[in-house]
Amino acid sequence: MSDRTPLILAEGISQKYRRRTVLDVDRFDVAEGETHALLGPSGAGKSTLLRIVGLLEKPTTGRVTIEGRPVTHRSRPARMMMAAVFQKPYLFNGTVAENVAYGLKLRGVPSAERDRRVRETVSRVGLDELADASALTLSGGEAQRVALARALVLDPRILLLDEPLSYLDPLIKRQLVAEFSRILHDSGVTTVYVTHDQDEAMVVADRLSIMHEGCFVRSGPVDEVMGLPTNEWLADFIGMEAPIFGRVAAIDEGVARIDCGGVSVYAITSLPVGSDVVVGVRPEDVTLFQSNGLPVSSARNILHCTVEAIEPRGATARIRVCSGALPFAASVSRASAKELQLEVGGEVIAMFKATAVRVGAAS
Amino acid sequence: MPAATPLYFTGSHMEVIWSAVVEAVQLITSGAPYLFEIIFLSLRVSTVAVGIAMIIGIPVGYLIGVGRFFGRRLTLVIVNTGMGLPPVVAGLIVFMFLSRSGPLGDLRLLFSTPAMVIAQVFISTPLVAGVTAAAIASVPLELRLQARSLGASWWQEALLTVTEARRGVMAAVVAGFGGIISEVGAVMIVGGNIEGSTRVMTTAIVLEARKGNFGTALALGFILIGIAFVINGLLTTLQQSGARYER
Structure with a gap:
């Protein structure tokens, strides 16, 4: 893993809200095809970092590069390479298929190809039977699958998942963690995965960064980070x-x-x-x-x-x-x-x- | 003792009202051109005005609703003040601008339907903008982030947000229309209540009532109440079914 060439590289990132620094990260990088988890308690700055890397929010300082090219929230081609799933699925009014088709429509994909890709992705997340159901009638687990499908259908090179499973009850969550992990690895998509759940992070991620009060406490391959606390806060957080x-x-x-x-x-x-x-x-x-x-x-x-x-x-x-x-x-x-x-x-x-x-x- | 004396006077007043009601119904059912010309003009002026108010008010409401921009607070204060603006004051201001000696006097618009439209745009735009802003603000930021993260440009994001808040935005339009179809102050001042040209329902009611033609006044009143009823029914339906995000 030493010859990792980063697909995403963020350097000197800081974010201030009303003069309060919520994020201060020197370097964050994700290699192509890798799933990188951002793990930490609430308010650690994980989601803020995800939004900055996802070009959805402008940082106070720092820069993001993708494949070595500097990008900002105004870089449309870079944004088109990405797709995100958030904590709450926030489905739009319409059917499941219409929701999944949204990003393809924005990209002007012809309707025949659009339909094919939508059907394919809906079935990939196991929702064939609900394709024509109203998105607003779904259960939490189903809705989150639609949200994942809505992102995956775009064939993104970078997938951003912000606590995608934290609103679900434990049984469905366990099932979906395994499922998401399989889908992520099968598709080979580069993923940034925000979570506060260590078990979830350990199942899905190749590498992870533990965050606390806006900073990286530790970053590296999962086994290394989760097995070796370097300070007391970290030891306590990872249960050692x-x-x-x-x-x-x-x-x-x-x-x-x-x-x-x-x-x-x-x-x-x-x-x-x-x-x-x-x-x-x-x-x-x-x-x-x-x-x-x-x-x-x-x-x-x-x-x-x-x-x-x-x-x-x-x-x-x-x-x-x-x-x-x-x-x-x-x-x-x-x-x-x-x-x-x-x-x-x-x-x-x-x-x-x-x-x-x-x-x-x-x- | 003639116990029926007080009833006699009441009965006399009731007769006046009753004969007005009968006359009103007759006028409406007979399709008197005078009446329908007025109704049609009212609807036309207010529809055009609310159309223009939508073009200005929905974008302004969107910007206020989604949050930060320079001068947002000031815009919000102006909109809120505008929502409570007495129509007669709006009329007065437009009158001053359009009068012969006013800055726009050369346009010769005073006492014409365009002048009435302009005055009503002033009244309904803040209503449309204010109600739209509230509707837009109720759409969660995450939904807009979600759209953005799927590749939406700023205007595609705006379009989706307005679509998601469409009931609230429709309510804004209805509120804007309701605010001007029934106002009398502004159209009276800038229109002048000229028969066959700028006479609308509300100004006609004032005139007919003064002349003692209660039947005609009441007939127009009925129609206005009917329109108000339909509008408010629509508004209530929209507001009740708009609580989607309160789950």
């Missing part, structure tokens, strides 16, 4: 413990031993011995065992820990543990939590693979 700092002590057969305040953690890294690093392990990758029953496993990291806290999280429980001075967390199912008879202050063994540990250079 505070970042762990250490130093590469030795490398043996490609596996590095990282000394984290006296506790050794084994990980895979290309950083040389002596590097200061930050390490992270996702709670889902950590397995817990009772301190007397050690199983046979290939996992390199087996740590004796003390249970610090037990936090119920619906179907799972999050167990915060500490090995020496090294704090991390494990996510276990309700059943295992019960079976392990965990209690705060009790002993437990935590196990995770070297490949599950993310390592980054400490800045």
Whole structure:
């Protein structure tokens, strides 16, 4: 992924509303065919960035280039390469097919071709039977599919999705996340996907940027960003413990031993011995065992820990543990939590693979 | 005791009204040319005026409704003031401009139907603009962004917005028409109520009532009420079915 040539590049972007800076991003780029998620809490500036990149809004400072050419909200050809879907579908008065045809009409596509493309796209989002129904009578999930179809029918090179699923109920949402993800990857369209839902971001995106108060906190491939918090806010946001700092002590057969305040953690890294690093392990990758029953496993990291806290999280429980001075967390199912008879202050063994540990250079 | 005495006087007044009603119905049903000439002129002047008011008022209302531009606040104040402008004042201003010694006196338009149209344009344009602005403002910004994001140019976006707000915009036109078909002050001043030339329903009612021709006055009144009824019925229907975004 190192030779990524950006299709969209935004540099030095800032946006002020009534003298309040809501967005301040040095660089944002998306490579051709990639799905880039903008993730962050409400008010982080995600949608503002999307609208600026989508040439729907003029930034206070900065510039956007597409394929190296500077573009503004007045650049019609550049705008014609894009299509957007917003949080609320905002369908126009008329039938489903008429809604889907809107952008094609604006582009003066002849009616025979228009009809063909509309039918094709309506069926691609699974709405064949509703093509001639009034758009205003649809359910939330159906309406959002129409909104997606309305954008996809234009065969855009760049698709902008602004919280497209956040108004839907959980069941439909889960179904549509998978469906949207499949459609996006099949069509190979370059996508900017705004969401505040991490799971959704992780399913659809190739890369993601986490935003907070108008700035990028971290940006990169999904696994890297979601596995390795570089500061406390980020750790909290992505559901991990505070970042762990250490130093590469030795490398043996490609596996590095990282000394984290006296506790050794084994990980895979290309950083040389002596590097200061930050390490992270996702709670889902950590397995817990009772301190007397050690199983046979290939996992390199087996740590004796003390249970610090037990936090119920619906179907799972999050167990915060500490090995020496090294704090991390494990996510276990309700059943295992019960079976392990965990209690705060009790002993437990935590196990995770070297490949599950993310390592980054400490800045 | 003649207990019926007070009733006798009431009955006398009732007779005047009743005979006026009978005369009015007779006039309407007999198709008197005098009457229909007046009605036709009224409709023609007000329709042309509201047509011009639409051409000016809908774009102005759109601009106010969609938001920011330099001088928006001032325009809004002017429109709101205009919506409450007494017709007779509008008439007076147009009269002053069109009178012989006025800046547009050379056009010789005073006491003609164009003068009446001009005065009524002044009255109805703020109505059309004001109601349109409210209707446009109720269309969510996201809908316009959505159109823009699908490649709409500014005027295609405007067209879609007006189409989405069409009930409100129709209500604006109806309100503009209702505001001028029934006004008397402006057309009286700039038209002069000349028979066969600038006499419209409202000015004719004033004249006939003064002359004591209550039947004719009332016949015109009935027709005016009928038109007002149709207009308000239309307005109510449009307003009630316009609540689309309140879901």
